[in-house]
Each structure stands twice: as structure tokens, then as C-alpha cells.
Amino acid sequence: MGRWRAPGAASSVLITPEGLRRLQEELTDLWTRRRPEVVAALSAAAAEGDRSENAEYIYRKKQLAEIDRRVRYLGKRIPSLRASHELPADQAVIYFGAYFRVEDADGSEHAYRIVGPDESDARRGWISIDSPFARAALGRRIDDEFEVATPTGVRMCCVVAVAYE
Template structure:
């Protein structure tokens, strides 16, 4: 009689598929991703390949830290190239002001006020463009989803790890140009 391995053994490496992120991107964001892909192919990858070849020429690869480091670096660059090559093909650039600029849509810069009177400004961008330092949030984030479709002076509630937050929309703006 043949025994099957326990299910926990089979499930150890399995991960549920990641939710598909929105294909939206600003025109500036798409240009930035294309420039990154070009830089990876034309500058970074050739430099690492040269350094890897030099490290390989030094002899015993099993004890060669430089060789090991460059192999890992090349693998990371190749993974990013594969990701960007596939991702750029499915992205849909969104530009311009929507037909109703009084509503929150993709690309909006939204000023919200918390219950304690503190204000925060967020820009809703694609998942490939998020930047915490600039307060650019993904359209897929819970905050962005709560804000989408709202108007000036609307109140939205957002579920956060610390509980529900009530936010009032006090400003909606769309950038005149994609300066980044």
C-alpha cells in the first residue's frame, strides 16, 4: 500500500495567488517605468555581467564572495526586467482631468480632515507609483477605495488596523501637468 505525504508537507510552499493590482498608471509613471526598464537593460545589467565575469575569472567560485554577490544581483535585475516587461504591456495610462473634476477619481490629489481637525493630503496613483514620502497611495488601497467617487465636503469612513476613521474631504485637485 502506498502512503501519501501529509497535507501539511504539500501545503508548506503553496501561497495563494496575489490579488491582481489595477492596471492604471499616470502618464508620468509609465514613462518612469519604461526608463527604468531601459536603464536595467542598457546600464545596470551589462555592468553586473562584466563584474560577474571578472569575479568568475578569479578562480574557485565556491569561496568567492564577489561572484556569489554578483550572481544574486544579476538574478534580482533579471527578475525586475521580467516583471517590468510584462507589467508595462498591461498598464493603461490615464491622463487629463476627468469629466467631473468635483469628484475623486484616479490621479486626484485629495485633502482630508480627520475628526481631530488634522489635515492630510494624498494623491491617488497606480500601484506601481506609490511613494510614501510624497503621500502617493495606490488606487487599490482601502483609503483610496473609500475616497473614490466622493465629492467636496463628503465624509468617508476608512477601516484601519486601529479602527474606523472618519474623514471629511476638504479639497480635490487634479495636477495640471505630470511633473512628477
């Protein structure tokens, strides 16, 4: 059996300007600071002798491979991204970059922001524009209700606030 996998769905190329800046800073940091540190540590570990049983050498090789993988990914992904700088004409509607709050059927409120797939962060409530919840919320206004299928069942939500920064 081979290692072939079907290609995944293409992710959106939208990103917020601050998200693009963070990815560019990460690439610069990996290339100028982290990679040289790991290469120096790898060289020191290699100089210690037998590499087949040298745990430090094996660890540093894996760490270098992870850094190189991330550098390759960012090097290919950053040029394909499109930063969204404009605010929408109607700022009462949920579009890309919107901060919004919804109220669930049980009365609990949750805050979200629609961002690009490269900058989603569940702890901050930043959801990818490619997610089912974001797709269901796009185009909604305050007091609009929508439902979205979740792993735990259908979730009913009502938009209570929309803002752009």
C-alpha cells in the same frame, strides 16, 4: 510541504502617464546600463578563481538574478498597463489621478494622490487605487465625510480639497 501559494488579488492596470514613463525608463536603465555593469563585474569575479568561496562572485550572481527578475516583471507588466490621460468632466470629485486633502476627526490634515499600484509612494502621499483608503475616497466631493477601516481602528475623514494637475 510545497512552495505553492494561492494567487494574490489582481492589481489595477491603471497608471498615470508619468508613472508609465518612469517604469519604461527603469526597464531601459536596467537593461542597457545596470545589467551590463553587473555582468562585467561578475565576469571579473569569476576570473579570480574558486567560485565556491568567492564572496564577490556570489554577491554579483544574486544581484544579476534580482535585475533579471525585475526586468521580467517590468517586461510583462508594462504592456498590460493602461495610462489614464483624460481629466474627469467633474474635477470637484475624487477620481484616479486626483490630488486631495482630508481632515481627520482630530483636526489634522493629510494630502494624498490616487495612483496606480506600481507607483504608490507612502512618503509622498501617493496611495494605490487598490487600497482601502483610496476606495473609500473615490467619488467623494469637498465637504463629504467618509470612514475607512484601518489597522488602528475606524478613521473618519472629511475632504477639504480636490485638484488635478
